[in-house]
Amino acid sequence: MEGETVELIRAQLRRLRQNAGLSQEDFGKLVHFSGSQVSALELGQRPADRHFLKRADEVLNTGGLLMSLLKMAELDRQPNYLxxxxxxxxxxxxxxxxxxxxxxxxxxxxxxxxxxxxxxxxxxxxxxxxxxxxxxxxxxxxxxxxxxxxxxxxxxxxxxxxxxxxxxxxxxxxxxxxxxxxxxxxxxxxxxxxxxxxxxxxxxxxxxxxxxxxxxxxxxxxxxxxxxxxxxxxxxxxxxxxxxxxxxxxxxxxxxxxxxxxxxxx
Missing domain, CATH: 3.30.870 (Endonuclease; Chain A)
Known part of the structure; x- marks a missing residue:
């Protein structure tokens, strides 16, 4: 479940960026990341941290979608018994x-x-x-x-x-x-x-x-x-x-x- 939620974050990030008409390089400038770092995030080669996703929500005007998905992923990491x-x-x-x-x-x-x-x-x-x-x-x-x-x-x-x-x-x-x-x-x-x-x-x-x-x-x-x-x-x-x-x-x-x-x- 955790992997599915993390993949959903990457997919939504990519979709939202593309819908906004932003290249990875242009988007990176807005969130203070390089284009290669954005690419690594979207490909799953680099984990998406809270600071990045919070900034991405603001730039893409998502209403907090990406942070909400991150919270789901973090709860999924809790032990099954909890x-x-x-x-x-x-x-x-x-x-x-x-x-x-x-x-x-x-x-x-x-x-x-x-x-x-x-x-x-x-x-x-x-x-x-x-x-x-x-x-x-x-x-x-x-x-x-x-x-x-x-x-x-x-x-x-x-x-x-x-x-x-x-x-x-x-x-x-x-x-x-x-x-x-x-x-x-x-x-x-x-x-x-x-x-x-x-x-x-x-x-x-x-x-x-x-x-x-x-x-x-x-x-x-x-x-x-x-x-x-x-x-x-x-x-x-x-x-x-x-x-x-x-x-x-x-x-x-x-x-x-x-x-x-x-x-x-x-």
Whole structure:
């Protein structure tokens, strides 16, 4: 499937360029590439990167077609086991997310996401940027016309995990969280540090409810993650969610705590 999508990108690029009456040389000048580089891209001898396709969309006035196809190709590269969860996330009417150590991915800023992903020293710079782009693309569900209701629970410790070099990035991230909860479909609740032990510390997970009322879950781990769809396992996650949520502060108090964390740094 991935190869088919990549080939479709090349074919559409070639068709759009020709329909615009542009030679490879002329098109290259507009997108700041050489004619030979454009030829290599269209023949599949060189991969098309995000910068090139974004510029090509602008020059050819495609309405974002090429970038949309690239997003499809990037999602196709996700492991087979993850694709059902990505589909469930895209179609969810409700999302419930808990993470004991990090800000959940759907609420991360680009800089925070990049720092978290870059912590894996096995990834190349190019792979880091691809993963950041995919994470940000997944956040688009929160900005659609009928977004899902997202309720996230995080730990106070995740807000306070800073050093001198990380503080500006975290201030940006917490500001983003506060802006998110001003939207009617997003709630963020903080478990205060004095709650030292609870069932959620066993690990992060997310629950998604579709339009028919069915739930599926997703467990994050060191190897990526595991979708959960067995009824008894989903029921266990829902029960644990209720327990975790009961430990967290109400939204208004959570916002005050987030602001207090930032104030404490100055």
């Amino acid at each position: 694709r059902p969860w990505l589909e469930a996330e895209r179609n969810a009417r409700q999302l419930r997310c808990y993470h004991p150590t990090l800000i959940p991915g759907l609420l991360q800023t680009e800089n925070y996401a990049r720092a978290v992903i870059r912590a894996d020293d096995m990834l190349s710079d190019d792979e880091v940027e691809k993963r950041v782009a995919i994470r940000l693309d997944r956040q688009a569900i929160l900005g659609q016309q009928q977004p899902p209701k997202l309720v996230a629970v995080i730990e106070e410790a995740a807000l306070r995990r800073v050093d001198e070099g990380f503080r500006g990035l975290m201030a940006q991230q917490i500001t983003h969280l506060i802006e998110c909860v001003e939207r009617p479909h997003i709630s963020v609740h903080v478990i205060p540090a004095e709650v030292s032990v609870h069932v959620g510390l066993a690990g992060p997970f997310t629950l998604a409810r579709d339009g028919d009322g069915g739930w599926v879950g997703y467990l994050e781990n060191q190897l990526g993650g595991t979708p959960v769809d067995k009824d008894e396992d989903v029921a266990t996650l829902i029960s644990r969610w209720e327990s975790i949520r009961s430990e967290a502060l109400p939204q208004r108090q959570s916002m005050l705590l987030m602001k207090e964390v930032m104030t404490s740094w100055s």
